[in-house]
Amino acid sequence: MKEASIGVRPAVAGRRRRRVNWMEPMAGYLLTLPALVYILVLVGYPFFLSLYFSVNHVFIGGEYRGFAGVSNYTGLLDNPIFQRAFWNTLGFTFTSEIAKAVLGIGLAFLLLQPLFGKKIVRAFLMLPFTLPFALSLLGWQWMFDPEFSVINYLFGHQLHLLHQPYPDWLGDPFWSWLAILIVNIWRGFPFAGVIILAGLTSIPGDLLDAAKVDGAGFFRTWHYVITPIIAPVLFIGLIYDVTFTLGDLTAVYRLTQGGPGYSTETLPMQAWQVGIVGGNLGLGSAITLFLFPLLFVGVIVFLRMLYRREAL
């Protein structure tokens, strides 16, 4: 069955019998027009506006102070705060994706097992992902409180894994970095889990049986049978999550505002500070556009994969 593949029309025999006329494409275009217009006006236009802003000196309120060329971009490359934000953004994303993958694999295998009250259990396990991040972060802020941090109480006072002086989670460069990382992982691992699970459940059982009959052990089965089948799913899930993590303002805005100093500054945070707080839309747009090449790599790889599959 082809219905799940992208953009490919199902090859239903009945369709070929129908008379082709020009009414059908016309109606089709007319019906997709609202979607097309909406996307062009509210995604396409702002995107090009942001390109335009980034090569001009534009400020909030429409104030225009001349053409900037690439000076917004080149200025950023020499800016230590920007460098910090850039590497932090990459660092948070890269590290958290690895941790999410590891936790996600465990979670997926757990959810494959017959469990008592599985639906309820799954609902609880999914809470980090299903709760609005902006709200669950308020809970984390309370858990990271400098005086009443329950994490310090639990791991320091009760389990003696942390020692006095207990970490000042949101006030110390190292611990606040870790705090941002932790909330990102916490929010994303259930998603990783269900995506991996979706991949695993799509593997036909007879393939696994065949591998077993042929004498493949767990690791060989994993490497030669499971991985190739689930790779596309994992890849899409990964792109989706990377997009979210790279572009996420919520965690840093709520917990540290990029501080202390600029130790947890990220590109979205800096774009917010420069563009909205500082009113410099040109420079702010240039900052956000540094995200684009990172996302674009993912898009290209994704498209290549897609078209290769269609060709099969």
Next chain:
Amino acid sequence: MSAVAAAAIRRPRRPGRRKITNRTLLYLALVFYLAIAVFPLYWMFMAAFKEDVDLIDPGVSPFWFKRPLSLAHFDVLFRHTNFLTWYSNTYVIAAAVLVITLLICVPGAYALARLRMPGGEHFAIGLFLTYLIPPTLLFLPMSQIISGGLGLGNNKWALVLVYPTFTVPFCLWLMLGFFKRVPFEIEEAAQVDGCNRWQAVLHVVLPVSVPGILTTAIFAFTLAMQDFVYALTFTSSSSQQPLNVGIPASLIRGDIYFWGELMAAALLAGVPVAILYNFFLDYFVEGITGGALKN
């Protein structure tokens, strides 16, 4: 039953002791995951229902109640903050976004799934790619369009206009899948019975697709309640803010955090969204992976 699970069950039976160890390990892993996932929520729950003295009293176990449960924080929330305004803002915005999303997506998805049109595939793929443009890339120019061009600065209706930028691609994609699954035969049968194409769509295809359309609708609704960046950018006064922004904006005053009220508000606002989202999580996963799974 999933294929892998079935394979796991078919594994040759070993004597009891090993089985018991496996079960124990399984449940240990489960407890580990549950603790990570649920603890922050439990902690919010504690703070919401404890009296303020209990929160900071070092002689009290932080993990349980000493004094009886208190509703004082909820009382403050309802009587001295705009909590109900934020709540209604959130739901009004989400409902309006739902309507716009459906008006755009139902015809679009039907056309892309059913009608022969050159370039349709490219449009569908292009649409999928707009998933990958995060709000962060758009919020600065958007702020200019919204407050400069349209005069919608500090207005919740700006959010109604903006949220479909992420609900439309997602829902169109999901609905495309639903429409493709309606067999062509029933549409043709209706035409044989004397309906024209539009009557067939109206009387046969749409009614059959109602579950799919509903799913997508509720999905758009929950997506609209998750946003933070746009709400932060476009609403500044309490009367216009949705929950995600209104709660912290009013209950964190400078260095003073009203922890009990914050946690009470976050729970009341977040748990319904989480429950709703959970029902539709499988569709969400399908919407994301649908393009990659070819079976």
